[in-house]
Each structure stands twice: as structure tokens, then as C-alpha cells.
Amino acid sequence: MLRSTLSSWREFLTPVSHKSTFQSTGQITPEEFVQAGEYLCHMFPTWKWNEVTRAVTYRDFLPREHQFLVTRKVPCGRRAEQFTNVRDAEDGADEDGWVIEKGETSSGGFETTVGPAGPKGPPNGNKAGAQDIDELLESFEIEEAEEDSDDIVAAAPRADRRYYDLYIAYSTSYRVPKMYLVGFQGDGAPLTPEQMFEDISPDYRTKTATIEKLPFLTSSVTSVSIHPCKHANVMRVLMGKVLQVKQRERAARAAEAQGVETSGLEKTPGPEDDWEDVQEDLDIGLRVDQYLIVFLKFMASVTPGIEHDYTMEGW
Amino acid sequence: MSETQLKFCYPFISFIDISFFQELARLKLEVFKLDTELRSLYSTINCNHRDQSSQSGHLFLDSQSFDAEGSSKDVPLSGSLLNFNTLEDFRDFDKTKFLNEKARTLFEQGLKDPNHCIQFFMLSFADLKKYKFYHWICAPSFQMSDTSLLVNRNEFIRDVNKFDMLAGHLQNKWIGFLDKNENYLGDQWSVVNDASAIMIRDTSFAPQTPSAFAKNLITLVAHQRPKLETIRVYFIRNESDTSYWLRIQIKRHEGKDAAYLKTSGWERNVQNKLIPKLTDLNSLVNPTKLAEQSV
Numbered sequence: 385m386l387r388s389t390l391s392s393w394r395e396f397l398t399p400v401s402h403k404s405t406f407q408s409t410g411q412i413t414p415e416e417f418v419q420a421g422e423y424l425c426h427m428f429p430t431w432k433w434n435e436v437t438r439a440v441t442y443r444d445f446l447p448r449e450h451q452f453l454v455t456r457k458v459p460c461g462r463r464a465e466q467f468t469n470v471r472d473a474e475d476g477a478d479e480d481g482w483v484i485e486k487g488e489t490s491s492g493g494f495e496t497t498v499g500p501a502g503p504k505g506p507p508n509g510n511k512a513g514a515q516d517i518d519e520l521l522e523s524f525e526i527e528e529a530e531e532d533s534d535d536i537v538a539a540a541p542r543a544d545r546r547y548y549d550l551y552i553a554y555s556t557s558y559r560v561p562k563m564y565l566v567g568f569q570g571d572g573a574p575l576t577p578e579q580m581f582e583d584i585s586p587d588y589r590t591k592t593a594t595i596e597k598l599p600f601l602t603s604s605v606t607s608v609s610i611h612p613c614k615h616a617n618v619m620r621v622l623m624g625k626v627l628q629v630k631q632r633e634r635a636a637r638a639a640e641a642q643g644v645e646t647s648g649l650e651k652t653p654g655p656e657d658d659w660e661d662v663q664e665d666l667d668i669g670l671r672v673d674q675y676l677i678v679f680l681k682f683m684a685s686v687t688p689g690i691e692h693d694y695t696m697e698g699w
Numbered sequence: 700m701s702e703t704q705l706k707f708c709y710p711f712i713s714f715i716d717i718s719f720f721q722e723l724a725r726l727k728l729e730v731f732k733l734d735t736e737l738r739s740l741y742s743t744i745n746c747n748h749r750d751q752s753s754q755s756g757h758l759f760l761d762s763q764s765f766d767a768e769g770s771s772k773d774v775p776l777s778g779s780l781l782n783f784n785t786l787e788d789f790r791d792f793d794k795t796k797f798l799n800e801k802a803r804t805l806f807e808q809g810l811k812d813p814n815h816c817i818q819f820f821m822l823s824f825a826d827l828k829k830y831k832f833y834h835w836i837c838a839p840s841f842q843m844s845d846t847s848l849l850v851n852r853n854e855f856i857r858d859v860n861k862f863d864m865l866a867g868h869l870q871n872k873w874i875g876f877l878d879k880n881e882n883y884l885g886d887q888w889s890v891v892n893d894a895s896a897i898m899i900r901d902t903s904f905a906p907q908t909p910s911a912f913a914k915n916l917i918t919l920v921a922h923q924r925p926k927l928e929t930i931r932v933y934f935i936r937n938e939s940d941t942s943y944w945l946r947i948q949i950k951r952h953e954g955k956d957a958a959y960l961k962t963s964g965w966e967r968n969v970q971n972k973l974i975p976k977l978t979d980l981n982s983l984v985n986p987t988k989l990a991e992q993s994v
Contacts, residue, residue, distance in 0.1 A: 439763050524975050525972060576981075
């Protein structure tokens with residue numbers, strides 16, 4: 385809590401810079417954030433800018449209609465452990481090294497069980513309590529006349545499926561975008577922070593994931609944010625790689641001078657393909673537009689289970 | 700194609716934001732107090748996502764849902780909240796009767812304006828001491844008990860221009876009437892006798908399976924046109940490639956008792972049971988718990 389509070393002060397106090405330095409530092413200005421956000425919304429229409437309502441806490445260095453980006457209910461089919469640490473997840477060894485190391489397991493710690501995240505009791509509640517509640521809820525059940533809903537195709541949501549509202553705001557202290565996650569169960573109930581941590585890859589979970597309230601909304605919504613202290617550096621490296629790939633491709637293209645149009649489509653999809661077409665007419669390579677797309681690739685590695693790219697099915 | 704019974708999907712999956720519960724808790728303490736009247740809710744169904752795992756659009760409730768000032772471009776849907784003072788009141792409340800009454804009300808509202816036959820209702824109990832919220836949402840759908848709906852032809856809407864034309868008229872509406880040349884006539888009952896096809900906004904994602912809201916609209920049309928036997932219905936979704944039309948046969952069973960409304964609509968949980976949902980907000984809003992977790 386102390387760190388979150390300090391960082392929100394810092395966020396408030398750090399002066400805003402408007403000088404573009406993204407190629408050398410990996411940082412962006414608020415203007416570039418807006419520009420990159422516009423590009424993101426254009427390329428991935430599931431991303432939207434905030435609506436201008438009373439629910440938003442406005443910051444005056446950004447236009448009111450460009451305070452933060454949001455995409456709602458991005459599906460998340462598997463927990464992060466299932467990508468990295470299948471064995472431990474399966475045998476249910478609750479205390480992996482990295483969990484204990486955190487030293488904040490006082491309230492039962494992070495649950496590393498990957499089983500169905502159905503409507504179970506609170507993670508730190510005792511078993512009996514949870515059972516009581518299940519029984520209590522059962523007593524509410526409606527006896528349904530068969531014929532009343534025989535024409536409804538019943539498909540209950542999958543119990544292990546979760547959904548995330550993802551928010552990207554601009555961090556003034558680090559001059560980079562900052563990602564906030566707000567998770568939901570398959571049945572629509574909010575996830576607890578412990579449950580949300582299950583979807584952050586273990587490498588990042590103990591280091592850069594922070595529980596905090598969404599700072600840009602007036603109502604208090606608990607989220608897990610990815611702390612942006614290393615973002616600029618990672619982004620600089622990633623953008624550099626994109627630039628290299630671009631230059632290599634341009635060289636290859638100059639050599640071939642033909643078949644340009646098909647090459648981009650038929651290659652095995654790599655992270656560098658998505659912005660290929662807009663890139664062609666540029667000599668210096670990178671435009672700040674693509675910053676957030678690269679940023680999302682980076683975030684996808686932090687939250688491997690969240691299907692950031694599910695929109696691509698529609699393309 | 701042979702005739703089969705028309706099947707429907709539940710019209711939405713509801714998602715409750717923490718801020719909704721917090722606003723409810725505030726209103727309970729400061730405004731509702733012990734009062735248990737129906738309160739208005741304003742929400743939208745988001746049908747924009749292409750998540751293959753969901754069968755229908757997402758209804759999203761947050762702190763803004765208590766406020767009429769919605770500015771969203773999604774499908775607007777209004778609702779009502781009935782908040783109880785005790786868990787016992789919630790449990791003992793006759794939910795089947797409530798659903799039937801609300802379906803009847805919607806039916807009657809629909810006879811005035813067909814777009815008004817669609818709403819959702821939420822029952823809730825906020826245990827403010829334990830940070831627990833119980834809630835249950837229903838979307839009443841109804842059908843005359845002496846009527847069956849059969850499908851005898853289905854096709855996708857191939858013509859994109861036509862789709863655009865149809866979808867354009869459905870902004871903020873649930874239904875529209877078309878003449879035999881498929882010109883748009885309007886969305887009110889005054890044109891129903893000239894209509895030879897209707898179009899309905901569809902919040903379902905299942906292939907060629909409409910949301911249960913369509914049942915209300917078709918039932919009303921069948922009621923307004925007692926002689927009608929078959930009707931072509933365009934189901935308009937967000938994308939042209941998943942929109943479709945069905946030829947629906949309205950089969951009235953002679954000799955059945957006076958028509959009453961067959962209703963359904965309580966949301967099911969992940970085990971497919973008809974029971975309410977419980978949300979434990981301890982670790983999300985309880986200040987002492989938050990302090991423990993915080994980094």
C-alpha cells in the first residue's frame with residue numbers, strides 16, 4: 385500500500401515532458417500516447433478510448449476523450465502456470481519457491497491450484513464456511529418446469545474461463561503506457577487480486593505486478609497493474625528489434641523487388657508482420673504509432689493466458 | 700429443410716463490476732435505506748467482441764448503471780433492481796411469480812411499443828458487514844402457451860448492402876417491419892399489417908440461434924396478427940457475415956386452454972443451475988484485507 389501511495393504521488397508530481405525521445409529512450413510523450421492510441425483503436429477496434437463521463441478522473445495534459453484506452457472482457461482460458469510450470473500446477477504443490485519468496489502469504493497466499501475457478505468460497509475462507517454458503521445458495525434454487533425452457537439452448541459458461549477488462553493509461557513518472565487488469569469469473573463475478581495474480585506470469589508476478597485502484601476512475605475499482613519501471617527499457621529493445629527486422633526485410637525486398645505483396649501474407653506469422661503494410665513508405669523505420677502494438681506484445685508475455693490477440697480471428 | 704422447433708440462447712452473460720457493488724452499498728446506506736422499491740438500472744449489451752467461447756453478448760453493470768446518462772454505442776438495455784434488506788427476504792421471495800408478473804408487464808408494454816418488451820431485472824442483497832453480495836439477474840422471455848415456433852428455412856444474409864440497410868434502421872431499436880420488397884416501414888404496430896417480414900436485433904452469437912429476446916418480439920407479432928402463419932425474420936447481428944434470416948412458422952394449437960404466457964429467464968450459474976450468484980468482495984474492497992495484500 386505504501387508503495388502504491390508513493391507511486392501515485394510521484395505520478396502526480398512528475399512534470400510532463402513533451403519532447404519526443406521514444407527511439408532512444410523507449411519513453412513517449414502524452415501526445416505520442418494519444419497518437420499511438422489512435423492507431424491501436426484503428427487497427428484493433430476492440431480497443432477504445434474512454435467515454436467522456438463523470439466516471440473519469442481527468443488529467444489535463446491529455447484531451448478529455450483520450451484519457452485512457454480500454455478493451456473489455458478479453459477471454460483468458462488458461463492460468464499462467466499452465467504455460468510455464470505444468471508439473472507444479474498439476475501436483476498442486478501450493479508453495480512453489482517464487483510464491484513463498486514473496487513473503488506475503490499471510491492470508492493464505494496465492495492459490496496455485498489451476499482447477500475450475502467456479503464460484504467457490506473466498507480463497508482464505510475455511511472449507512466449512514464455503515460449504516455452508518454453497519448449501520445456502522442451493523436453498524435458493526428454483527424448481528423449473530421442464531417445458532418452460534425446453535427451447536433454450538443451455539450453454540453454461542466454461543468454469544475455467546475468465547475475462548479481463550484491460551486498461552492502458554499514461555504514466556507520467558515513467559513516461560510510458562501502464563497496463564491495468566480487472567478480471568471476472570466466467571459467470572461474471574469479479575476476481576480477487578489473488579485470482580488475478582494467477583494470470584500474471586510467475587516471472588513478473590512478484591516483481592512488477594501491483595494491486596491498486598484504477599486511478600483514472602472516480603469509483604474505486606481494484607485492479608492489478610503492471611508496474612512500468614522497466615517498460616521504457618524493454619520497449620527500447622523491442623522497438624530496436626522491430627527496426628532491425630524492418631531493415632532486413634527492406635534489404636531483402638530491394639534485392640527481390642518482386643513478390644512484395646504476397647510475402648507479408650504468407651509467411652509464418654511473427655510479431656513483426658502486423659504493421660508491415662503501413663511501414664513500407666518510411667525510411668527511418670519506426671513510427672510512434674506502433675508503440676502500443678509493440679507494448680501489447682510485451683504485455684502478452686506478462687499475461688500469457690489473456691488472449692490479447694483474439695481479435696485477430698476477425699482479420 | 701424439415702420443420703424443427705426454434706431454439707433460443709440466453710440473451711446475455713452479465714458481468715458485475717466491483718464499482719457496481721460499491722455504488723449499491725452506498726445507495727443502500729444513503730438513499731434506499733430500508734426501502735425495497737424497484738430501482739432503475741441502465742446498461743448495454745456489448746456484442747462487439749468475437750470471443751468464440753461466449754454464446755451471447757455481455758451485459759455490463761458498473762457504478763454508472765444507476766445513472767440514466769449512458770453514452771454508449773452498444774445495445775442499450777434498461778433494467779430494474781430489487782434490493783432486499785435481509786438474505787431471508789431474498790430467499791423467500793417468490794421468484795417464479797416475480798418472473799411471470801414481469802413477463803406479463805413487458806408483454807403489455809410491448810403491445811404499446813414493441814421495443815419496450817425487453818428488459819432485465821436484478822434481485823440483490825448486500826451484506827455490508829461481511830462484504831458479500833448476493834444477486835440474481837433475469838431477462839424475462841415469454842411465449843403464448845398455445846403456440847409453437849418452428850423453423851422451416853434458414854439462410855445467412857449474403858447481401859452486404861442489404862445488411863447495411865437493415866442494420867441502419869435498427870439503431871437503438873429491437874425490431875423493424877419490412878414490406879414485401881423489403882423496404883423499411885417502421886418499428887411501431889401501426890405498420891404491422893403491411894409488413895411481410897420483420898427484423899430483430901440479435902445479441903446471441905450461436906450460429907443461427909437467436910437470443911431469447913426474439914421470442915418476446917415474435918410472440919407479440921403473432922398476437923397482433925392472429926392469422927399469421929409464417930413470417931420471415933431477419934436477425935441482425937454486429938457483423939453481416941453472422942446475420943441470418945429464418946422463416947418461422949407460428950403454429951397455434953387449437954383446443955388448448957386460454958393462452959397464458961410461458962416464461963423463462965433466470966440466469967444460470969456455471970454449473971447450469973438456477974441459483975443466485977454470490978460475490979465475496981473481502982479481498983477487493985475490505986480496507987484491512989487490501990492493506991495485507993498490497994505491495
